[in-house]
Amino acid sequence: MITANYIQRVNDYCHQQKLKLTPNRAAVLAILHKQNAPLSAYDVLAELQQQQPKTKPPTVYRALEFLIQHHFIQHIESTSRYLVSQQQESFAPHPLLICTDCKSVTQMNLSSELKLELDHFAGQQGFSLHPQSYEFQGLCASCQPRQSA
Numbered sequence: 001m002i003t004a005n006y007i008q009r010v011n012d013y014c015h016q017q018k019l020k021l022t023p024n025r026a027a028v029l030a031i032l033h034k035q036n037a038p039l040s041a042y043d044v045l046a047e048l049q050q051q052q053p054k055t056k057p058p059t060v061y062r063a064l065e066f067l068i069q070h071h072f073i074q075h076i077e078s079t080s081r082y083l084v085s086q087q088q089e090s091f092a093p094h095p096l097l098i099c100t101d102c103k104s105v106t107q108m109n110l111s112s113e114l115k116l117e118l119d120h121f122a123g124q125q126g127f128s129l130h131p132q133s134y135e136f137q138g139l140c141a142s143c144q145p146r147q148s149a
């Protein structure tokens with residue numbers, strides 16, 4: 001999806017949900033969508049300053065906070081980067097497969113059974129899971145050493 005269409009879609013969704021996609025929030029989301037790769041808050045700030053030289057870090061952090069809260073983007077805890085959520089039907093957080101070598105990130109769909117099981121197990125410990133914290137580290141297909149035949 002091209003970024004302009006994507007922002008339009010988010011805007012429509014915000015209208016339905018009575019949320020406010022301010023110009024700053026839309027600009028930050030557009031930067032992350034265009035990159036299509038995880039960015040740090042500093043990367044986003046530097047990019048935004050190219051469009052609006054007077055932008056200060058709190059503007060970016062406030063926009064990121066809103067976007068995370070409503071699941072338009074995800075914060076990757078282990079690398080402290082931000083990534084646009086791939087949506088199917090609704091905006092929801094996806095578990096992440098993170099390659100420890102090339103740092104690529106793949107979003108996956110968690111089956112509702114597995115999600116229930118995780119919630120159930122955590123619940124037994126009296127623990128409430130943050131949906132954002134499903135991060136799995138490993139090696140992606142291209143970083144795994146080739147098996148010698």
Ligand SMILES: [Zn+2]
Nearest residue numbers: 099102140143
């Ligand atoms: Zn890799």
